[in-house]
Each structure stands twice: as structure tokens, then as C-alpha cells.
Amino acid sequence: MAYEKALPQPTPETQEFWDGLKRHELRIQRCQDCDQFYFFPRPFCPAEGCRSLNVEWETVSGKGKLHTYVISERGFGPWADDAPYVIAVVELDEGPRMLTNLVGVEPDPKQLPADLPLEIFYDDVTDEVTLPKFQPVS
Amino acid sequence: MSRNSQEYSHKVAIVGASETETVGKLPDRSMLQLHAESAILALADAGLTIDDVDGVATAGPTPAQLTEYLNIIPRWIDGTAVGGGSFLMHVGHAVAAIQAGYCDVVLVTHGESGRSGVGVGGRGAAPSTIAGQFETPYGTWGPPSMFSVPIVRHMHEYGTTEEQMAEIAVATRKWAELNPRAMMRDPITVDDVLNSRLIAWPLHLLNCCLVTDGGGALVLVGEERAKDFPKDPVWVLGRGEAAAHTLISQMRDMTEWTAAVQTGKDAFEMAGMTHQDIQHAMFYDAFTHVPMYALEALGFVKPGEGGPYFAEGHTAPGGDFPMNTNGGGLSYTHTGMYGMFAIMESVTQLRGEAGARQIEDLHTSMVHAPAGMFSGTSTLILGND
Incomplete structure (x- = not known):
């Protein structure tokens, strides 16, 4: 699809x-x-x-920490089936911060303490584009 | 601020001010119509007409779209459009323009068909813009999903709670109960806020502003003429403005509204005032945490003390620091770029025209509004002495 x-x-x-x-x-x-x-x-x-x-x-490194986030309870258009989903700011171990989505974890504040260690997940969404998503360090 | 900003304080005044006849749901008016309606009413408030205007500032439409609609050719225009706080910046710019002799009578207009969407262009970031590359692909869908992102960090660093932020909605609703024009006037409790449906945790519905239609306009002139109008002048005593970033991920410190620290200092310096001099505050409340961040950044409380301060009731009716006394964006009205309504309530209060919600012995008011989502801010200090 x-x-x-x-x-x-x-x-x-x-x-x-x-x-x-x-x-x-x-x-x-x-x-x-x-x-x-x-x-x-x-x-x-x-x-x-x-x-x-x-x-x-x-x-x-692709390693970082969960700096802050919201859990979107609404998803519009193509995001409708994703809600609730996490829109997060990851702070890379090298310093910079970027917006991302979290994968591989329940969208539940109890599972998502600030500074949770994260690692990158390369989400190949199309043949042309890979988005940098993040998941808790396994 | 550099070079004697105090020389520009108390030199330009608001002498005309009006909102559209009604605010709320206005599907029978286009966006530009709301500008024109509030412009005509604000000018009439000052005993003037469109023909008296030689300076125009607006955000939303371009200044040229507005001058075309009004059919005038002003000598000075300002189209600073950085979101809800644009109109505060226009007021600051008008202070300089009038004193420079660029123009004599400045009209600042706002109108937005935010709820009904009549005569409004499209939205959304193009895929090659900075936001289109580094924000939109992650499912951001508007202010509730972006303006909210820093909150968890504030909760983590300072122990700020959802209950404290709910108190902000409760206090603001108490003011709305006193304002017959407010859209939401039924009393609410902290539990009502926490039990309202989740929008983007930690935001519930009642942590979020309304979405309405409406407009407002201001007329400003220099001190030579300021006392020649039907209403007493409301003086511009201080101003500050800043723009910082557009992406929420680029906010320098997720617990501090850095741009607001700067605009507050600049406004205080120009006015020659300190925090104790401010009797009334209109701190733009797109969401409950926004005035909390402003209160801390402007230095009224220390970082992290904002949540407890609101929970103690200081800003509610009867409190010692009345804030958002029209009912705010949370309960009065929020067209999209609400900053004009924040200024309007300060003017209404300083004129003594606020009816049941009037603050007694009021001489100073501070207005603060964001430019975008924590992107920048503008601060005004207004007074009636």
C-alpha cells in the first residue's frame, strides 16, 4: 500500500x-x-x-535520551489509525535534539519516563525516504 | 535595550479600540470583513473614519490586501506576521513610526474566521521547508501536538502537575463567568479538566483554547493629539519583541521561554518599571501551560514556581494578580491569533469599561503573547496615568 x-x-x-x-x-x-x-x-x-x-x-551513534514528548490522542488523515502515538524530542548523545516518533513501546506515560535511553530505528517508509524513529534501548 | 528606549515610553497612546460587534461563531462574515468591521468600530470609538488613517498594520492578510479592502493608501505599513503576538509587535512598531513622523494615525487590525473558515487560504508546511522536513513527517497536526511538547520536561524538572495546570483553566473560567461575551461561562472544577477527553497527553480538552471567529482593531496616535479624543488615552509604556525558532525541537530550553525573558526585560526597561508596578496581566493562554511559562520567563515567579502560583489562586477573581480577566483564549474567545483580544482587554480594563470584572484602581497592565509556538514573544506594558 x-x-x-x-x-x-x-x-x-x-x-x-x-x-x-x-x-x-x-x-x-x-x-x-x-x-x-x-x-x-x-x-x-x-x-x-x-x-x-x-x-x-x-x-x-544513533543513541540518545527521551527529552520530552506528547501522546497524540488524535490522528488526522493518514494518521487516523495510528492514534494514540508519541511525538517526541530525542536528545542525541552527541547533543542535538530532534523531533521524532517512538516505536516499539506503548504510548503510556508510565512506560515513558523523561531521559529514557533510546536508540534509532530506521523506518524505510518508501523506496526513497527513511525516517529516523526511536525506540527504547533493548 | 539599547539607546534610551525610555524616551519612547508614554509618547504614543491607544485612543480607539473595538472588537467586532460579536465574537464566537460568525459564518456570515469573511476574514477580511472581520478586519473591516473592527476597524470601522475602533475608528468610530475615537471619533474617526477610515479617511483619517495614514498608517496600517495587520497580520493574516497582507497589509496590501487590507488597504485594498479599505481602499486607502497609507504612508506606513507593517505586515509583521509571526502568529498570535503579531499585534503586540505592531503596537511597538507604531510607537516608533509615529514618533519618527512616518504617519500620524495608525490602525492595527485583526480578524480571523478561525472557526468557520470563510475567505481563508490553505494551511500546512510545504515538504521542502524546514518544518516540512523535520516536523510534519512525524504526524504533527497543529498547536495541540506541538506547543505541548515541552510540558513533560517542565513536569520532570520541577514537579509541575496536571492538577496545577488544570487550576489555570479553572481560574480563567471564573473570569469568563463575569464576561457576558464569553463563549464558555459554566463553572468548571479541576476534576472537570482532568476528566475532559485527552487531546495530546498531558493536554485535555479543557487545557486547550477555543476556536472562534472574530476581530479587533486599535487606533494609535502621538502625545500631541492623544487627549483630543472621546476616551482617555491608554499609553504604551513599554514593549519588547523577539523571534527565535519555528521547530518546537529547537526550543533552547524546554523548561524556559527564553525569548520571553528578553521581551519582558526590554518592556520593563522601556517603561522604567519593575514587577511590583504591574497590576493586571493578559498572558496569552492558547493552552494552560502557556501563561505558566510566561509568568516564569517574565520573572514574576522563579522557574518552576508557576504551577503552584496558579494553584494558590493569585490570578483568579479576588486574587492579588488578576490575569486573563476576559476569560482568556481558554474560555472567552480564540480566533487563532488571539493577541489582539489580550490587548483589547487591557485597554478595556484601563478605561474602566470592564463591568462586573473591572479591576479597581487600575493603572498598569502587561500584555504578553507568543509568536508561534514558544518561537518568540512580544510584551507590552500599558497604562492610563
């Missing part, structure tokens, strides 16, 4: 992020001057006081 949910359309500065996911690698950028990782992809370091143009892509 065709995937009907919204899909990202990469742009020049984000292409490597999405290409990496397709290969099941989480690729984010790191400033070569201040050493900090950051997300979302941009051609310069967004860190206050740095703003360096000297940035490189690196493959990171």
Missing part, C-alpha cells in the same frame, strides 16, 4: 542527512572549530559566538 503520510523533500543543505538515513546511517554536522554537533542541517555552525563555516558531516 502506498505511503500516504507527509514526506520530507530534501533541499541542497539537507540532502546528506536524508541520503545517510537511506543507507541506515544517522549523519549530522559538526563544527570543526568549536567541535559541537548541531541539528537541523545548515552550511554554518549555529552555535552562539562561533558561526563558523568550517563544518563537516559525521555519522553519529
Whole structure:
């Protein structure tokens, strides 16, 4: 069955992020001057006081922690059958935070304490797109 | 703030203000019609007409769509459109524009067919935008699924409870009971809030604002003319504005509204005031936790003390810090970009026109509203002395 949910359309500065996911690698950028990782992809370091143009892509661990989340009790359109589902912010071990969905866990606050250790799950939603979802560390 | 912002304080006043004749469900009016209706009423409130306006600011439609509809060619326009707090920013910008001589009479309008959707364009992020790439693919579907994301972190760090946030809805409903124009006027309890259906845990239905139709408009002039109108002027004493991010995942600290810290400081500095000087507050309540974050970020309580503060009743009728006295976005009305109604209630209170909910001996009011979902904010301090 065709995937009907919204899909990202990469742009020049984000292409490597999405290409990496397709290969099941989480690729984010790191400033070569201040050493900090950051997300979302941009051609310069967004860190206050740095703003360096000297940035490189690196493959990171795919490990992180559950920073915060909501449990959506409603799902619209193609999400109707998914509710309740978890919309979460994961804090990667390398520092940056990103929005994601949790998989492999009940959408129940009792199962989802803050800072729960998570690992990436590469969700190949179409032939072209892999979304970075996260699951509790097994 | 840089370079003597205090010189701009108490130099520009709101001399006309009106909402649309009614708010709530208005399927017989288009979005632009709501702008025009509130504009005509606000100008009439000041004894003026559309022909007197030479400055226009709005969000929703572009300024050109509004000037086309009103059939005027103003000398100054402002189309800052960053969400519910845009109108607070327009007021701040108008203070500078009027003093710079760019224009003399500024009209700020809001109108939104948020419930009925008459004459409204489409929504949703294109797939190549930042939100389309890094937010929408995860099933976000509107403010309840995004504005709510930081709450769990606040609960985790500070022990903030669902009961405390429910108290915010209860206190605000008590004000709505005193406002005959409010959509929701039946008393509610903490249990009612916690037992209302879940929308996006920890948000229940009664933690969420209404969805309505309506509009409002303001007329501002400089001090030379401010006392020449039928109603006493409401002075702009302080302002602050900031924009930070659009993605909720990029909020710098999930427990602190960082942009609001800045806009509060700027507004206090311009007004030459401190927290003790503020007698009344309109802190935009799209959801119950939003005024809680604002209260902490603006420095009225320490970080983490917001939940207990609301639960103690300070903001309810009879409390020592009356807040959202029209019934708020939670119980009065919420068209989508509610900030105009927050300003409107401050003006109504400062004019002494608030009827059963009037705060006695009132001279100052603070208005605060988000730009987007914790993305930025704007703060105004208004006064009638």
C-alpha cells in the first residue's frame, strides 16, 4: 500500500542527512572549530559566538535520551489509525535534539519516563525516504 | 535595550479600540470583513473614519490586501506576521513610526474566521521547508501536538502537575463567568479538566483554547493629539519583541521561554518599571501551560514556581494578580491569533469599561503573547496615568 503520510523533500543543505538515513546511517554536522554537533542541517555552525563555516558531516551513534514528548490522542488523515502515538524530542548523545516518533513501546506515560535511553530505528517508509524513529534501548 | 528606549515610553497612546460587534461563531462574515468591521468600530470609538488613517498594520492578510479592502493608501505599513503576538509587535512598531513622523494615525487590525473558515487560504508546511522536513513527517497536526511538547520536561524538572495546570483553566473560567461575551461561562472544577477527553497527553480538552471567529482593531496616535479624543488615552509604556525558532525541537530550553525573558526585560526597561508596578496581566493562554511559562520567563515567579502560583489562586477573581480577566483564549474567545483580544482587554480594563470584572484602581497592565509556538514573544506594558 502506498505511503500516504507527509514526506520530507530534501533541499541542497539537507540532502546528506536524508541520503545517510537511506543507507541506515544517522549523519549530522559538526563544527570543526568549536567541535559541537548541531541539528537541523545548515552550511554554518549555529552555535552562539562561533558561526563558523568550517563544518563537516559525521555519522553519529544513533543513541540518545527521551527529552520530552506528547501522546497524540488524535490522528488526522493518514494518521487516523495510528492514534494514540508519541511525538517526541530525542536528545542525541552527541547533543542535538530532534523531533521524532517512538516505536516499539506503548504510548503510556508510565512506560515513558523523561531521559529514557533510546536508540534509532530506521523506518524505510518508501523506496526513497527513511525516517529516523526511536525506540527504547533493548 | 539599547539607546534610551525610555524616551519612547508614554509618547504614543491607544485612543480607539473595538472588537467586532460579536465574537464566537460568525459564518456570515469573511476574514477580511472581520478586519473591516473592527476597524470601522475602533475608528468610530475615537471619533474617526477610515479617511483619517495614514498608517496600517495587520497580520493574516497582507497589509496590501487590507488597504485594498479599505481602499486607502497609507504612508506606513507593517505586515509583521509571526502568529498570535503579531499585534503586540505592531503596537511597538507604531510607537516608533509615529514618533519618527512616518504617519500620524495608525490602525492595527485583526480578524480571523478561525472557526468557520470563510475567505481563508490553505494551511500546512510545504515538504521542502524546514518544518516540512523535520516536523510534519512525524504526524504533527497543529498547536495541540506541538506547543505541548515541552510540558513533560517542565513536569520532570520541577514537579509541575496536571492538577496545577488544570487550576489555570479553572481560574480563567471564573473570569469568563463575569464576561457576558464569553463563549464558555459554566463553572468548571479541576476534576472537570482532568476528566475532559485527552487531546495530546498531558493536554485535555479543557487545557486547550477555543476556536472562534472574530476581530479587533486599535487606533494609535502621538502625545500631541492623544487627549483630543472621546476616551482617555491608554499609553504604551513599554514593549519588547523577539523571534527565535519555528521547530518546537529547537526550543533552547524546554523548561524556559527564553525569548520571553528578553521581551519582558526590554518592556520593563522601556517603561522604567519593575514587577511590583504591574497590576493586571493578559498572558496569552492558547493552552494552560502557556501563561505558566510566561509568568516564569517574565520573572514574576522563579522557574518552576508557576504551577503552584496558579494553584494558590493569585490570578483568579479576588486574587492579588488578576490575569486573563476576559476569560482568556481558554474560555472567552480564540480566533487563532488571539493577541489582539489580550490587548483589547487591557485597554478595556484601563478605561474602566470592564463591568462586573473591572479591576479597581487600575493603572498598569502587561500584555504578553507568543509568536508561534514558544518561537518568540512580544510584551507590552500599558497604562492610563
